[in-house]
Amino acid sequence: MNLSDFKDHFEQLRTDDPGSLIGQVRREGFHVLDKAGLPTKRNEEWKYTDMGKVFSHEYFFDSGLPACSLAPAEVDVIRLPGHDNANEIVFVNGRFEPQLSKIRSPQDQLTVLPLEDAASGTYKETIREYLGCSSAYIKDGIHALNTSFIHGAVFVHVHEEQELNRPLYIYHISDARQCHILSQPRSLIYVDRKAKVQLAETFATLGASECFTNQVTEVIIQNNAIVEYYKIQNETANASQVSTTHIRQIGCSKVHTVTVTLNGGMIRNNLNVIMEAAGNEAHLFGLYLLNGHTHADNHTLADHVQPNCLSNELYKGILDNDATGVFNGKIMVRPGAQKTNAYQTNKNILLSEDATINTKPQLEIFADDVKCSHGCTVGQLDENALFYLRARGIPKPDAQELLLKAFALDILDQIKPELLRSYVENLITERLSASKK
């Protein structure tokens, strides 16, 4: 598909509700898409991630999509452990499906609405202010593509002073059993003052046709709120995605994210944390365990706008076979963001001759009283450690597995909900023991 295909499609939609708030955001998005076009490798931000192949397929998307035909039981493929006690938001082919979703927290704690409904009701001002805020940071065509076709999006409000005792799981299912699918889910999550919430997003594709998920989640965090955000990517090779999570800490707050990438085709993650209030704290963790031909690109941004903020980032990768990985960690310290503490580390283990990692720290510092550090390593398993284990009678493949698991452990330990942690641990153990050599 190329730009003119999307253009044609957008023109057809133009008639629907041009004056509405969301219609306006869509048009602005389309304007950017039209101007920027779809990114190629010539674009610095996409230098190591070639989306050419992803866009070579003819996808069904937006109004061309068949109506949701999933039975509730079919959602089970994606359900995360502890779902019986969780709030579950289900997207199918990029559209929020209220029928399949289950909100278990009471209404005075948590509101989940179709974005269109929220925009025409009491949340109009909130949405006017915050919807599309990520566009100022990601000016490429793929991001604008999502915005151009915002449809079936969701709005979430975690109410003031509410510490949710149930996590909020967001499932993205694409039904690629009949045709190639482009899913473009969109969420706006507003976490109010003194609220606390654990969010987890995960993805699944049904069927063997090509699927491209272009997801955007915007999270707005108010004063004294605490947000944990987990992303688990364990898809099949026919599923590619650009997964954007844009977090604005507009009040003094804490955010803790863990991104785990295990399987898929072409994967690009954009994780932005914008620290817009003094005293913000952000922890960004990531683990990518790649094999086959999977490509995973983690682009992160810790943007220190205000003084006295802390960002702490650790991403770790294990790459096998022909897998390729990209880590691009940007730390921005704006003028006036004094007393910034910003730390970043990226560590990689390559298990095969053909695996590749491109890792790039990117620090832009415009304040003079700051503490920033960054570092990256790329290497093989520690031969001394391997020998030590073998010298005690542990066979080489088992010793390798032990060491790799240990390498992944400090990211795994950052997944705070115990059920989620053991779920991911099992996925990792399975993977490592299946790829023993």
Added chain:
Amino acid sequence: MLSITNIHASIEGKQILNGINLSIKAGEVHAIMGPNGSGKSTLASVLAGREEYEVTEGSVTFLEKDLLEMAPEDRAREGLFLAFQYPVEIPGVSTTNFIKAAVNEKREYQGEEPLDAVSFMKLMKAKMAMLQIDQSLLSRSINEGFSGGEKKRNEIFQMAMLEPRLMILDEMDSGLDIDALRIVANGIHKLRNEHNAILIITHYQRLLDYLQPDFVHVLYNGRIVKSGTKELALELEENGYDMIKGEADLITAE
């Protein structure tokens, strides 16, 4: 038990061992001494199977089997144990789980049932008492943040758990204070019996006072240039290596 015949070994093209012959029988304690760079630790590494070392000539039989043909893990499971001069820190792998895996690997190799949790704990408690090692040390990651003495004690603890036939102690006494040395040496002493053997690599007399070797060998330039009884070690302690070096250099020159 162990028979080393004319071993030559090199690392990165550099010849370190130049024809070592050594035979160790069950129940014996041998000590290898020698100046820095004489090849002592290389010999230990070659026996344990470190892959960076290339054996260019010679053979080693261990319990009637060709040792050099075996992978390091198989050597361990056959009953060879190297106590490392520098034990490796492995963050993220718990010491207890590691030792349990090692014990059960060996049992499986020898056709025995794996130990259940209760018998394993019982065995561990007994050996811990013997070496005065603290439980808290074993619940930590392997050697992570251990002091020099704790690392060495952990080596001997593993040795006690695995009950090897041949114990190779590579500079076990370095980094140990007098009290720790006594505990470790007493521990090793208790592991001795007529079925196993010990090969001690050391610079000093201290450990030998405790372990009373049957034979002492002096390694120099990758060869054993002198062998004797424990009195040889005392002599070396007194006079240093110079005399032996001189004799050996003279012979080489001829």
